[in-house]
Amino acid sequence: MAAENINRPEESKETKNFIEEIIDSHLESGRYNRVHTRFPPEPNGYLHIGHAKSICLNFGLAKKYNGLCNLRFDDTNPTKEEVEYVDSIKEDVNWLGFQWDAEYFASDYFQQLYDWAEKLILEGKAYVCECSQETISTNRTTPTRPGIACEHRDRTPETNIELFRRMKNGEFPDGTMVLRAKIDLNSPNMHMRDPIMYRILHAHHHRTGNQWNIYPMYDYAHGESDSIEGITHSVCTLEFEVHRPLYEWFIQNIGIHAPQQIEFARLNLSYTIMSKRKLLQLVNEKHVSSWDDPRMPTISGMRRRGFPADAIRDFADRVGVAKRENVIEYGLLEFCVRESLNKKAERRMAVLNPIKLIVTNYPENQVDMVTGVNNPEDENAGTREIPFSRELWIESDDFMEEPIKGYHRLFPGNEVRLRYAYFVKCTGCKKDENGNVVEVYGEYDPASRGGNSPDGRKVKSTIHWVSAKHAAELETRLYDRLFTIPAPDDAEEGKTFLDYLNPDSLKTITAMCEPALAEARPGQFFQFERIGYFVPDKDSPEGQPRFNRTVTLKDGWAK
Numbered sequence: 001m002a003a004e005n006i007n008r009p010e011e012s013k014e015t016k017n018f019i020e021e022i023i024d025s026h027l028e029s030g031r032y033n034r035v036h037t038r039f040p041p042e043p044n045g046y047l048h049i050g051h052a053k054s055i056c057l058n059f060g061l062a063k064k065y066n067g068l069c070n071l072r073f074d075d076t077n078p079t080k081e082e083v084e085y086v087d088s089i090k091e092d093v094n095w096l097g098f099q100w101d102a103e104y105f106a107s108d109y110f111q112q113l114y115d116w117a118e119k120l121i122l123e124g125k126a127y128v129c130e131c132s133q134e135t136i137s138t139n140r141t142t143p144t145r146p147g148i149a150c151e152h153r154d155r156t157p158e159t160n161i162e163l164f165r166r167m168k169n170g171e172f173p174d175g176t177m178v179l180r181a182k183i184d185l186n187s188p189n190m191h192m193r194d195p196i197m198y199r200i201l202h203a204h205h206h207r208t209g210n211q212w213n214i215y216p217m218y219d220y221a222h223g224e225s226d227s228i229e230g231i232t233h234s235v236c237t238l239e240f241e242v243h244r245p246l247y248e249w250f251i252q253n254i255g256i257h258a259p260q261q262i263e264f265a266r267l268n269l270s271y272t273i274m275s276k277r278k279l280l281q282l283v284n285e286k287h288v289s290s291w292d293d294p295r296m297p298t299i300s301g302m303r304r305r306g307f308p309a310d311a312i313r314d315f316a317d318r319v320g321v322a323k324r325e326n327v328i329e330y331g332l333l334e335f336c337v338r339e340s341l342n343k344k345a346e347r348r349m350a351v352l353n354p355i356k357l358i359v360t361n362y363p364e365n366q367v368d369m370v371t372g373v374n375n376p377e378d379e380n381a382g383t384r385e386i387p388f389s390r391e392l393w394i395e396s397d398d399f400m401e402e403p404i405k406g407y408h409r410l411f412p413g414n415e416v417r418l419r420y421a422y423f424v425k426c427t428g429c430k431k432d433e434n435g436n437v438v439e440v441y442g443e444y445d446p447a448s449r450g451g452n453s454p455d456g457r458k459v460k461s462t463i464h465w466v467s468a469k470h471a472a473e474l475e476t477r478l479y480d481r482l483f484t485i486p487a488p489d490d491a492e493e494g495k496t497f498l499d500y501l502n503p504d505s506l507k508t509i510t511a512m513c514e515p516a517l518a519e520a521r522p523g524q525f526f527q528f529e530r531i532g533y534f535v536p537d538k539d540s541p542e543g544q545p546r547f548n549r550t551v552t553l554k555d556g557w558a559k
């Protein structure tokens with residue numbers, strides 16, 4: 001990974017980001033004397049790494065300014081929303097390390113929003129329109145041309161209120177009419193050309209059931225929800241910049257507390273898609289096993305993969321807050337994960353691609369216990385005893401009968417260190433009829449116990465091993481990136497993001513593990529020495545952990 005990715009591209013902890021500068025100016029001018037933010041997910045999917053950025057930002061601002069942060073479910077779209085999503089969102093925010101000060105649902109405000117809509121109607125600021133979607137869109141024309149008023153625009157408040165109440169009472173079928181704000185059909189901002197406030201939807205809502213036959217649009221519900229909760233700074237992504245005049249129009253015309261909307265660039269991450277619609281498609285079409293499949297860019301997927309919450313927070317911090325769209329290298333996220341895991345993961349030995357090494361001068365039925373250091377980065381992690389015996393598993397690529405230049409591991413005549421155990425000198429190998437190596441032979445030096453040189457002689461390599469007779473054979477999933485190209489969203493002509501799925505994003509193997517690994521529990525982090533970071537999957541049978549590879553020790557994707 002390029003070094004510039006490791007530095008904070010825009011901000012550091014010391015310098016203020018532009019949102020903090022705006023907040024400071026508000027506190028100074030007295031516009032607000034407190035900071036209250038919110039994280040407003042729509043419960044129509046699981047949260048992804050982009051949401052994590054928004055969560056860290058909103059909760060982080062509240063913390064920094066001794067303020068408050070709400071969790072608000074933006075549940076104005078009854079057909080796509082489910083309780084399962086609400087639950088998963090809460091779990092993910094908590095897991096990331098944040099606790100909201102209050103929990104709300106936009107649907108809590110349906111009655112209030114409705115009452116305000118009546119107020120706007122009675123003041124001549126909203127009208128019921130019976131035009132089709134297409135007609136509404138055609139009549140708006142283009143930003144440089146004046147819009148066209150339809151015959152419904154000049155209805156009297158009395159007619160409008162009667163129609164609106166009948167809409168609410170369920171007297172009209174879906175799609176036959178909408179309530180529109182009467183703003184400005186000539187505005188260069190298309191969002192101000194009489195935007196839709198309510199649509200008819202005879203749909204069951206996950207919280208209000210069948211109580212409502214009309215539902216507010218996002219633009220009408222969002223600002224008012226912020227206002228009701230006393231939000232001071234409504235942080236959102238850049239695409240809402242053009243919605244801001246509308247956000248302000250509703251609040252001003254209703255005459256309620258005015259939060260300040262502030263937009264920042266959404267997080268884009270290479271090798272990743274973040275649209276919930278596409279993530280749902282991956283799940284529904286079974287390209288992945290579930291929303292929390294360890295390959296998914298969801299918070300739950302990353303948790304299951306073994307990404308620690310602090311690594312994700314660190315990542316969000318390093319990415320900073322930008323005013324312009326950019327793409328962050330996936331390698332930066334992996335870098336943060338490695339940084340975190342290096343400190344907390346206990347070291348273990350496991351062989352993924354085994355071949356037998358027979359230590360021919362080691363007594364047949366002898367076992368001795370050597371001492372392994374659990375974590376060189378953490379003295380408190382202690383040590384453990386590892387059984388050593390005559391027959392060991394080693395990685396097959398740690399042996400070469402005819403070594404290439406620069407190869408310092410096992411080859412006939414060469415001596416290496418077996419981690420924590422002994423020096424061993426290779427004496428040869430056995431091959432099958434096809435010429436494949438099936439066993440490697442070596443002789444150990446009893447005086448090198450602990451892996452220490454007995455007489456100052458040096459070895460160039462240290463390799464890991466597992467005693468064959470003590471090995472725990474454990475299912476291990478080698479996860480890799482889900483997509484093969486940096487921008488799977490920018491598919492070429494005739495292709496979709498699905499055409500760039502990495503066929504090797506999951507390989508399941510049986511690893512030969514040192515016995516201590518059989519006791520691993522979900523929630524623990526491990527480094528398989530020389531290989532990578534691994535965690536026990538949450539769905540592991542008791543005493544038989546299934547390991548997920550979180551990340552390799554080095555970035556294999558960097559050029």
Ligand code: ATP
Nearest residue numbers: 040041042050051053054236237266267274275276
């Ligand atoms: P999608 O388009 O995939 O459905 P969304 O933006 O509609 O995503 P929401 O549930 O509405 O998803 O998002 C909740 C909050 O998270 C919003 O404030 C939104 O701006 C923010 N958010 C969503 N995606 C990102 C991202 N990639 N980077 C930063 N913030 C994001």
Ligand code: MG
Nearest residue numbers: 041042074218
């Ligand atoms: Mg949204």
